[in-house]
Amino acid sequence: MRRIITRRSSVHGKGLFALAPLREGERLIEYKGTVKSWRAATRDWERSGAPGHTFFFGLSNGRVIDGGNRGNSARWLNHACEANCQAFEEAGRVFIYVLRDIQAGEELFISYDLALDNDAGDASRLDYVCRCGSGQCRGTMLAA
Ligand SMILES: [Zn+2]
Structure with a gap:
C-alpha cells in the first residue's frame, strides 16, 4: 500500500504528503x-x-x-523549521524517518540545515529564504 504521494504544496512547488497515518520512528523512504x-x-x-x-x-x-x-519521490520533501521528518545518513545512504505521529493528508517536511560556502553572497542567501509559516520559523533554510 502506498503511504506517501507527491502533489502540489502550498509552501513550495510540489511536496510529499502522507496518504495514511504514519508513526513516530518509522523509516519512510530512502533519499x-x-x-x-x-x-x-x-x-x-x-x-x-x-x-x-x-x-x-x-x-x-x-x-x-x-x-x-x-x-525518487523523496526529492520533493520541502523544508520546514519544525519538521515532522528527519533524514539520517547510514553508510553512505540517506533514509527519511518520521519524527512524530502524522495524520493522513499532512505534508511531510525535513529541516534542510543547508551549509553555504562562506564566500556565497547575499543574493544566493536570498534563494534560501524560508516561508514555512511556523511559529518557530528561522526565516532561512540555512544551518544556524
Ligand atoms: Zn521556516
Whole structure:
C-alpha cells in the first residue's frame, strides 16, 4: 500500500504528503539519486536548464546525492523549521524517518540545515529564504 504521494504544496512547488497515518520512528523512504561530487552535481544542474529547484542532499563524506538523477519521490520533501521528518545518513545512504505521529493528508517536511560556502553572497542567501509559516520559523533554510 502506498503511504506517501507527491502533489502540489502550498509552501513550495510540489511536496510529499502522507496518504495514511504514519508513526513516530518509522523509516519512510530512502533519499535516492546518483552520488557525485558537488562540482559535478552543480555542473549537471546548470546544464539541465532547470534553474530554481535543486535536489541535492549533502553527505558527510563531501559528496552529494543528486535526487534529480535517478531519484525518487523523496526529492520533493520541502523544508520546514519544525519538521515532522528527519533524514539520517547510514553508510553512505540517506533514509527519511518520521519524527512524530502524522495524520493522513499532512505534508511531510525535513529541516534542510543547508551549509553555504562562506564566500556565497547575499543574493544566493536570498534563494534560501524560508516561508514555512511556523511559529518557530528561522526565516532561512540555512544551518544556524
Ligand atoms: Zn521556516
